[in-house]
Amino acid sequence: MVATEGLGPGGEIEVELLGVRPGNGSVDADTLKAFTEHTVDVIETWYQDPIDFAAYSTDSNVPLSLGIVVNTVGTVRGALAHTREEWIELSSLENGLRIALALMLDYVEV
Numbered sequence: 001m002v003a004t005e006g007l008g009p010g011g012e013i014e015v016e017l018l019g020v021r022p023g024n025g026s027v028d029a030d031t032l033k034a035f036t037e038h039t040v041d042v043i044e045t046w047y048q049d050p051i052d053f054a055a056y057s058t059d060s061n062v063p064l065s066l067g068i069v070v071n072t073v074g075t076v077r078g079a080l081a082h083t084r085e086e087w088i089e090l091s092s093l094e095n096g097l098r099i100a101l102a103l104m105l106d107y108v109e110v
Contacts, residue, residue, distance in 0.1 A: 025065035035069045042102050043073065046095040056081070075100050 024032070040051060056074070063070040075096030078088035 026067045027064050027069055032064075032069055036071055038106075039071045039073065039103065042106055043099055045102065046098045073099065073103065 043051060057072045059072045060070045075092075076088045077092040078086065080086045
């Protein structure tokens with residue numbers, strides 16, 4: 001599919017669809033909600049600030065589309081991801097590692 005749209009006086013842009021990211025697929029909403037609530041409980045063990053639930057990544061799209069319950073979790077504090085100005089707080093790495101390891105170990109037991 002190719003679309004051409006006007007941008008105002010003298011400007012046009014051509015857009016071509018390269019792929020479709022599948023989203024949640026057939027994952028049961030209640031199962032995903034329970035999984036996410038458990039993930040939040042683990043995160044809150046080492047992170048006391050409000051959790052940002054905005055969608056920033058598509059890393060979970062493929063597993064979700066295959067019916068695999070999954071969350072994408074950021075484990076460091078920072079900003080401006082994927083830009084030349086990206087930064088992280090080095091002091092957040094220790095608790096970020098704790099969160100990642102706790103989630104892995106916790107779900108291995110499930």
